[in-house]
Amino acid sequence: MDLIQFFGRFHVLVLHLPIGILLLVALIEIHTTLFQKERAKLLNQVWFWGAVSAIFACILGYMLSLGGGYNENAVFIHKSFGISVAVTAIICTLLFSYKKNVGKLLTSALVSLQLFLLFATGHYGANMTHGETYLVEHAPNFVRTIAGFEPHKAPRPAITQIDQADIYLDIVQPILKANCVSCHNDSKAKGQLNLANIEGIKKGGKIEHTLGDGKLSNSELYKRITLDEHDKKFMPAEGKTPLTDTQVKTIAWWIKAGAPMSGTLQASTLSKEDKKALSQTLGLAPADNAWPLAKRTEVPGEVIGQLQKQEFLVKTIASKINYLDVDYSSNLQAISDDAISALVSAKDYIAYLNLINSQITQEQIAEISQLPNLLRLRLNKTPVSDEGIRSLQTLPNLEYLNLFGTQISDSSLRTLTEFPSLKQVYVGQTGVTQTAISEIVAIKPDLQVFALSNKLAEFQESTKQALGKETKKAAK
Amino acid sequence: MNELNRRQFLKAATLTGTAAGLSGLSGLTLADNAEDKKLILPDNSLNGVLGKPHMPAKAKRMIYLFQSGGPSQMELFDYKPMLNKMHGQEIPSEVRGDTKLTTMTAQQTSLPLVKSVFNFKQHGESGAWVSELLPHTAKVVDDLCFIKSVQTDAINHDPAATFILTGFPIAGRPSLGAWLSYGLGSNNNNLPPFIVLLTNQNKGQPIFARLWGNGFLPSIHQGVRFRAGKDPVLFVNNPKGIDRHDRREMLSYLSKLHGIQYAKTMDDEIHSRIAQYEMAQRMQTSVPDVNDFSDEPDWVFDMYGPDSRTPGTFAANCLLARRLAERNVKFTQLFHRGWDHHSGLPGGIRQMCRETDQASAALVADLKQRGLLDDTLVVWGGEFGRTSYCQGKFTEKAYGRDHHPNAFTMWMAGGGVKSGMSYGETDDFAYNVTKDPVHVHDLHATIMHLMGVDHERLTFKYQGRRFRLTDVHGKVVKDILA
Numbered sequence: 007m008d009l010i011q012f013f014g015r016f017h018v019l020v021l022h023l024p025i026g027i028l029l030l031v032a033l034i035e036i037h038t039t040l041f042q043k044e045r046a047k048l049l050n051q052v053w054f055w056g057a058v059s060a061i062f063a064c065i066l067g068y069m070l071s072l073g074g075g076y077n078e079n080a081v082f083i084h085k086s087f088g089i090s091v092a093v094t095a096i097i098c099t100l101l102f103s104y105k106k107n108v109g110k111l112l113t114s115a116l117v118s119l120q121l122f123l124l125f126a127t128g129h130y131g132a133n134m135t136h137g138e139t140y141l142v143e144h145a146p147n148f149v150r151t152i153a154g155f156e157p158h159k160a161p162r163p164a165i166t167q168i169d170q171a172d173i174y175l176d177i178v179q180p181i182l183k184a185n186c187v188s189c190h191n192d193s194k195a196k197g198q199l200n201l202a203n204i205e206g207i208k209k210g211g212k213i214e215h216t217l218g219d220g221k222l223s224n225s226e227l228y229k230r231i232t233l234d235e236h237d238k239k240f241m242p243a244e245g246k247t248p249l250t251d252t253q254v255k256t257i258a259w260w261i262k263a264g265a266p267m268s269g270t271l272q273a274s275t276l277s278k279e280d281k282k283a284l285s286q287t288l289g290l291a292p293a294d295n296a297w298p299l300a301k302r303t304e305v306p307g308e309v310i311g312q313l314q315k316q317e318f319l320v321k322t323i324a325s326k327i328n329y330l331d332v333d334y335s336s337n338l339q340a341i342s343d344d345a346i347s348a349l350v351s352a353k354d355y356i357a358y359l360n361l362i363n364s365q366i367t368q369e370q371i372a373e374i375s376q377l378p379n380l381l382r383l384r385l386n387k388t389p390v391s392d393e394g395i396r397s398l399q400t401l402p403n404l405e406y407l408n409l410f411g412t413q414i415s416d417s418s419l420r421t422l423t424e425f426p427s428l429k430q431v432y433v434g435q436t437g438v439t440q441t442a443i444s445e446i447v448a449i450k451p452d453l454q455v456f457a458l459s460n461k462l463a464e465f466q467e468s469t470k471q472a473l474g475k476e477t478k479k480a481a482k
Numbered sequence: 483m484n485e486l487n488r489r490q491f492l493k494a495a496t497l498t499g500t501a502a503g504l505s506g507l508s509g510l511t512l513a514d515n516a517e518d519k520k521l522i523l524p525d526n527s528l529n530g531v532l533g534k535p536h537m538p539a540k541a542k543r544m545i546y547l548f549q550s551g552g553p554s555q556m557e558l559f560d561y562k563p564m565l566n567k568m569h570g571q572e573i574p575s576e577v578r579g580d581t582k583l584t585t586m587t588a589q590q591t592s593l594p595l596v597k598s599v600f601n602f603k604q605h606g607e608s609g610a611w612v613s614e615l616l617p618h619t620a621k622v623v624d625d626l627c628f629i630k631s632v633q634t635d636a637i638n639h640d641p642a643a644t645f646i647l648t649g650f651p652i653a654g655r656p657s658l659g660a661w662l663s664y665g666l667g668s669n670n671n672n673l674p675p676f677i678v679l680l681t682n683q684n685k686g687q688p689i690f691a692r693l694w695g696n697g698f699l700p701s702i703h704q705g706v707r708f709r710a711g712k713d714p715v716l717f718v719n720n721p722k723g724i725d726r727h728d729r730r731e732m733l734s735y736l737s738k739l740h741g742i743q744y745a746k747t748m749d750d751e752i753h754s755r756i757a758q759y760e761m762a763q764r765m766q767t768s769v770p771d772v773n774d775f776s777d778e779p780d781w782v783f784d785m786y787g788p789d790s791r792t793p794g795t796f797a798a799n800c801l802l803a804r805r806l807a808e809r810n811v812k813f814t815q816l817f818h819r820g821w822d823h824h825s826g827l828p829g830g831i832r833q834m835c836r837e838t839d840q841a842s843a844a845l846v847a848d849l850k851q852r853g854l855l856d857d858t859l860v861v862w863g864g865e866f867g868r869t870s871y872c873q874g875k876f877t878e879k880a881y882g883r884d885h886h887p888n889a890f891t892m893w894m895a896g897g898g899v900k901s902g903m904s905y906g907e908t909d910d911f912a913y914n915v916t917k918d919p920v921h922v923h924d925l926h927a928t929i930m931h932l933m934g935v936d937h938e939r940l941t942f943k944y945q946g947r948r949f950r951l952t953d954v955h956g957k958v959v960k961d962i963l964a
Contacts, residue, residue: 234957251960295963297538319669322534324934331542336670336809338771362808384853408853432853459785459847461621466784468618468840473788 014070021067021131023059028095028124031056035117039110050103057095064092080134087127094120165288168281171271174204177287178260181253182207185242204267217265225261252293255283299357299379299403302328309352316345329357329379340365346373353377360384372397382406386432392418399424411435416442423450434458530667535934540898540964541859542669544662544933545803545814547842549834550643551687551821554598554868554883555891556912557831560630561602561611564910565870569597573871577911584637586824586873587884593871595911596881599828608902615835618843624902625846625855626893627962631906631915634866634887634922639687639822642865642887646922647693647815649951656697656942658926659813661951662933663703664696665940669810672768674761676813677806678705681837682794686819694815698944702754705815708802710794714773718765726766733759772805785848787840797841804848807858821864825874825882846895859897859932866890870911889915892925898932900964920959927956931963 031052038045067088071081098116101108133140142150147157165171182201190211191202199211210216211226218225230241231249242248249257259280260266273281285291292298305328313320319333330352334341341364349356356377362384366374371394374383380401385394386408395418398404405427409418415437422431423446433443434457443455459465556562573593587593600613603620610623619626636642641651648655656664659676668675678694694705708714720729737756744752775783775791775798782801783790789797796818803814818838823830842862849855867890868883876882889908895901907917920928930937930951937956941948 295538319528319671321529321669324535324538325533327538333669333810336672360810386852406853406856410852430853430856432851434851456851456853459851461843461847462781462785464621465618465787465840465844465847466781469784469787476788 008073010069011073014066014073017063017066017070018135020059021063021128024056024063024091024095025124025128027052027056027059028091028120032117032121032124035113039113039117050099053095053099053102057092057099060088060092060095064088076134080130084127084130084134087123087130091120091123091127094123165290168271168273168276168285168288168290171284171288173260173269173271174267177256177271177284181249181256181287185246185249185253189243207265208267217261220262220264222258222261228258228261231257250293252283252286255279256287259283297323297327297329298381298405299329302355304328305330305355309355312348313352316342316348318345318348323357328355330355331358331360332356333358333360334364335360335362335384338363341370343370346370349374350376354379356380358382361388362386364388366390368394368397374398375400378402380404382408384408385412386410388412390414392421395421401425401427403427405429406431408432409436414438419443419446419455422446423453428453430454430456432456528667528671530663530665532665532935532940535666536936536939537931537934539666539932539934540857541896541932541934542857543807543810543812543814543854544859544861544897544929545807545816545845546658547800547816547838547845547860547862548643548647548818549821549838549862549864550689550817550819551639551823552642552864552866552868552885552890553821553834554823554827554831555630555889555908556868556870556883557598557600557827558613558616558835559611559628559891559893560889560908560912561613562598562870562908562910562912565595565597565912568595570594570876573911573913577909577913579914581888581913582637584885587869587871590873593869594876595870596872596876596883599879606902608904610902610904615832616839616843618840622843622846622895625850626895626903627899627901628891628893628904629906629920629925629959629962630889630891630904630908631917631919632863632867632890632892632922632925633915633919634890637866637885637887639865639885642885643687643689643693646863646865646925648695648697649923649926649953653690653692654697655949656699656703656951657692657694657705658929658951659694659705659815660696660699660703661930661940662813662935664699664942665935666812666933669812670768672764673772673806673809673811674706674765675811676703676705676815677811678707678815678817679799679802680707680709681796681799681816681818682710683819687822689817689819693817698949699942700750700754702757705813708769708773710798715762715765715769718762718769720766729763733763768809772809773802775801775805782848785844787844789837790841795841796838797844800841800845804845804852804854807849807854808852823868823882824884826880827868827882828879849896855896857897859899859929860895861892861929862894863892864890867912870913886913889913894962898964900962903962905959905962918959918961921955923952923955924957924959926952928959928962931958 031049034049037043067085071085094116098120101116139155142153142155145153150157162172162176165176171177186201189196190199190206192200195206197211197213199216200206200209207217213226215224216227218228222228230239231254233240235248240248271284276284282291286293305322310320310330313330313332317334317337319336321331321333323329323331332349332352334345341361349359350373353376357379359374359377359380359382366385366388368391371390374380375397378401381403383398383401383404383406387410390409390412392414395409395414398407399421404425407422407425407428407430410432411434413436414433416439419433419438419442422428429452431453433455438457440457443457446453446455556565571594573595578593598613600615602611602613604610605612605620606624608624610626610628612620612623634642634645636645636651644653645651648657663675676694680689691707694707696702696704706715709716713719720726736759740752740756778801786797786801789795790801792798796816799816803816806814820830821834846855846860849858849860866885866887869886870883873882873884889912905918906915906920908914909916927937930940937950937952937958941950943949
């Protein structure tokens with residue numbers, strides 16, 4: 007039991023009293039002097055209680071300092087200022103109480119001194135608890151310079167090429183900062199691991215082989231971030247967002263590369279997979295399965311309502327992906343011009359459109375070409391013609407086009423090569439010939455053209471055989 | 483107030499109140515908050531309880547070709563030359579370990595390994611091993627993703643089928659299709675989102691309607707069984723002497739009566755009932771339309787095989803499943819029974835493959851050429867696998883295999899799954915998983931993920947706690963995602 011410490015800790019409570027009381031009385035004194043107001047006698051009592059609280063704060067502060075744990079220099083400065091506050095307060099109390107008509111000059115000087123000492127004491131005291139950098143951590147650079155601190159570090163310039171990226175500063179540090187540093191830093195190093203700087207990372211934590219020897223299986227850090235998410239030892243610990251797959255792959259690459267702390271990436275030495283993961287980490291490549299269109303705000307209810315009124319089945323792609331999947335196919339009837347204009351007025355939101363069985367006309371198809379964000383379009387079993395396909399070629403984002411069972415011919419296939427983003431097209435049961443498909447694939451190898459299955463003949467052959475066997479059996 | 487009961491009202495009030503108070507957001511709809519049912523009235527049922535998927539769905543529809551009985555992985559996909567070498571020898575005890583056996587072989591004094599009598603070959607660019615029993619599946623291996631390391635908890639048919647179809651071995655939980663219908667709703671207002679097709683057969687293990695049941699979910703989410711023949715859905719057509727107009731009138735009045743009843747009892751099942759009556763009427767036209775194959779050209783029947791012209795065969799059901807997928811039915815579940823070969827395996831499995839191989843492969847190829855495989859997930863598999871040791875006596879040509887839950891093969895295709903892939907490995911005896919096990923819960927988590935649902939966030943509160951398909955388990959198998 008340490009009663010001194012027990013009372014000492016009340017210092018942090020009591021210290022606010024002299025600050026409040028002395029600040030108040032000092033300001034009123036200045037006000038009275040400046041505006042030549044009549045000085046209230048009550049102020050003498052306020053000075054008295056200010057002095058008393060200051061003395062108490064000093065005594066408690068001294069008791070607290072006996073416990074140690076603080077920098078001696080800092081304690082000395084704070085103590086000196088604190089005692090000065092108390093002494094000045096006592097002088098003021100005595101002076102104002104026993105001497106009538108204290109001169110203006112003397113009053114102003116004493117009160118100003120009191121205020122200065124008060125702020126100085128408070129500041130150095132706070133520095134001891136919060137740390138010296140606390141106050142200026144978020145200060146603008148000129149304030150930091152005046153206060154004698156280094157200006158903020160400039161943010162890393164954006165990387166435009168993978169070769170420019172500094173391995174530690176651009177790749178590893180941002181991942182650690184975003185996921186690990188809040189618990190593994192200079193002042194709070196859980197598991198004795200500090201990931202806030204290079205020395206700390208190299209030193210590792212309580213468990214040996216934080217980074218390992220270039221083998222993933224020997225790295226505690228890698229093991230922890232790849233455990234089952236529900237495992238007690240999984241990192242980041244309970245409740246915090248796990249590292250993304252890309253981030254894990256990036257860390258894996260780094261550990262296998264021997265955990266270099268400096269130097270830039272050498273693109274030529276990277277495997278294809280690593281290069282992809284690192285590009286994604288650097289924001290140079292889109293994440294896997296990323297939604298290909300720009301972010302939008304929520305689809306207004308009226309837009310969906312208008313489409314539903316025209317008997318479209320409307321679905322939002324996913325939460326946070328505010329695009330629509332619009333379907334007309336289950337109506338089994340010709341689409342009206344009103345329905346088409348509803349599509350056009352919702353054009354920015356429509357990503358998937360299914361018009362199977364809609365008997366859409368040439369004029370109506372031309373309207374569809376106004377949908378800038380259309381990714382997938384199904385026109386199966388509609389009367390769409392080669393001309394109709396031509397009117398669609400301005401669709402900037404169209405990736406998937408289904409023309410199964412339509413009237414199009416080889417000339418449409420040539421038009422399709424002009425589509426800017428087209429990746430998949432279905433032309434089974436149309437006038438499109440196999441020769442034309444082979445030609446197109448040669449011109450545009452990244453366009454996948456799906457005709458009727460090339461396994462068809464084999465399936466049919468087998469059915470024929472089976473039927474043959476049955477007839478033979480029956481004949482017998 | 484009539485439409486909401488007291489709890490619902492209070493809950494809605496708290497939710498909107500809190501949200502408005504904290505963030506000042508307006509326009510917060512009840513549907514967005516109501517993770518655990520109730521606040522959703524049937525008008526929104528087309529979008530399911532989630533309103534919108536958690537993430538973009540790679541698969542908008544799913545076709546599950548359930549092979550009831552437990553197909554033998556050693557005869558079909560999991561090629562094990564070691565069995566040829568050790569044919570007739572006891573299964574090594576270190577392989578068997580302390581795995582449980584069924585009561586059928588637990589008393590057997592000897593557990594001799596048996597080789598497969600069927601030849602295996604590698605097929606396609608992916609070089610997948612497929613036996614001679616499946617010549618058609620072998621042709622489409624580059625579109626398939628084999629999972630050779632599926633594991634289940636149950637060793638007998640009923641619990642195992644119940645487990646793989648509902649996520650729990652004891653009856654009473656909602657089935658996979660019911661969960662999807664509940665979470666995601668429907669993509670076609672004229673057909674139910676969950677349709678079940680059974681092969682007409684009088685052999686095999688019994689199956690029950692609870693395998694496509696709704697459990698504790700609102701009954702509107704249960705699978706609707708289509709029967710082969712003239713009347714695919716029973717009691718949908720108008721009774722004699724009642725025409726469409728009369729029927730409509732009757733339903734409108736009935737709906738009013740239901741409204742009165744609901745105001746009194748606040749029973750959500752009434753909403754289900756109203757919705758089911760309405761759906762039944764729409765099905766009077768949509769069901770005959772989808773079941774009428776007369777618009778299919780001959781080459782399509784030739785694809786699915788000669789059986790496909792006979793309603794009620796597995797082949798005809800595969801073709802019907804494709805027609806349902808074209809109409810955006812969310813989940814179609816096929817059942818084909820008879821894979822339970824405790825004895826006489828070679829003959830039995832040959833017959834099963836003859837009935838299913840061509841149609842299964844044709845379904846994948848057909849969906850692909852129509853641009854549907856992209857967003858339709860096809861899953862093939864049974865409730866468990868079979869043992870590499872023999873059950874009963876074996877001769878050169880005849881042997882049997884017992885149930886085996888520790889390792890078996892399934893395949894998936896389309897809908898955001900990598901194609902031409904084989905995932906997971908078993909030991910030389912196809913007995914234990916040696917690499918990348920995929921538990922049934924993981925399979926469910928993965929299927930949900932492909933359909934746009936985070937399996938941990940689709941829940942239903944029942945008897946005081948929130949339930950989900952994967953209960954407290956399940957990990958998405960990321961390596962098979964395209």
